[in-house]
Amino acid sequence: MPDDLQGRGVILITGYSYWQGINQWLQDPARHITLHRTSRHTAALEMLLRRRGDFLLDYQMPVEQARRSLGIGDLPFVEVQRLQLKLIVSRHAANAVQLRDALDHAYQRLQARGEDLQLP
Secondary structure, three states: OOHHHOOOEEEEEOOOOOOHHHHHHHOOHHHOOEEEEEOOHHHHHHHHHOOOOOEEOOOHHHHHHHHHHHOOOOOOOOOOOOOOOOOOOOOOOOOHHHHHHHHHHHHHHHHHOOOOOOOO
16 A cells, blocks of 8 residues: 555545455554545545545446546556456356356457456
8 A cells, every 4th residue: 555645534435345454554543544435436536526535445447437427537546456356156046047148248248349358
């Protein structure tokens, strides 16, 4: 985490799980970080723009969607951590085959639109 957060305000999304190491770092009393929470990504961006917090800790895709919906241009950012995502559908789940097929079709539509789906 950047040392620039020392004594600053960080906006977090309520209900999201952040990596344990990041949570410990943010909650370290010696850093004097003020945590602000909101339940929506658009509200988080609005808080940031209104200087109700100095930094926003969020996931890239929801921020990009919220940024576009608010008509906000590109924002400077620092990537704190990149996680690979794997979706596993239990065969015991209701409609497991249909769910798997829907996920596959969604992936194919994103791929057809030219979205970058490569993992680092």
